[in-house]
Amino acid sequence: QVQPVESGGGSVQPGGSLRLSCEVSEYAESSYCWGWFRQAPGKEREGVATIDKDGRVSYMGSVKGRFTISQDYTKHTLFLQMTSLQPEDTARYHCAVHVPSLVRGPWSCRTSDVSRIGRSGQGTQVTVSP
Numbered sequence: 001q002v003q004p005v006e007s008g009g010g011s012v013q014p015g016g017s018l019r020l021s022c023e024v025s026e027y028a029e030s031s032y033c034w035g036w037f038r039q040a041p042g043k044e045r046e047g048v049a050t051i052d053k054d055g056r057v058s059y060m061g062s063v064k065g066r067f068t069i070s071q072d073y074t075k076h077t078l079f080l081q082m083t084s085l086q087p088e089d090t091a092r093y094h095c096a097v098h099v100p101s102l103v104r105g106p107w108s109c110r111t112s113d114v115s116r117i118g119r120s121g122q123g124t125q126v127t128v129s130p
Helices: none
Strands: 004-007 010-012 018-024 033-039 046-052 057-059 067-072 077-082 091-098 118-120 124-128
Touching: 004 091, 018 033, 018 091, 018 124, 033 067, 033 077, 046 067, 046 077, 057 067, 077 091
Parallel strands: 010 124
Antiparallel strands: 004 018, 018 077, 033 046, 033 091, 046 057, 067 077, 091 118, 091 124
């Protein structure tokens, strides 16, 4: 069963960096989109970044130029390199893995849809504070 497991979160000061990882036991057949979303207490869920099988990426506006999504397809591992972290980046970060059988309705491999592309993990906490 496709089950993502995130790691790499922690506490950093503003301006710091973290690299999140997401290991997946297996990719579903015909899977072609992966990404990250985050949620902070009292705030709405936000799609952070996506990457498709052709390597095309998308980012939410506030993280462009600071975050980089990548993956090692052969190892079923997704990454999110985060730099210049700010307090507003504090949230629990989840990776999402496309499982075609679980998707309902029209969608695209973009940050607006990343949280519903299939299966996500329990998340890893990122805290940015002085």
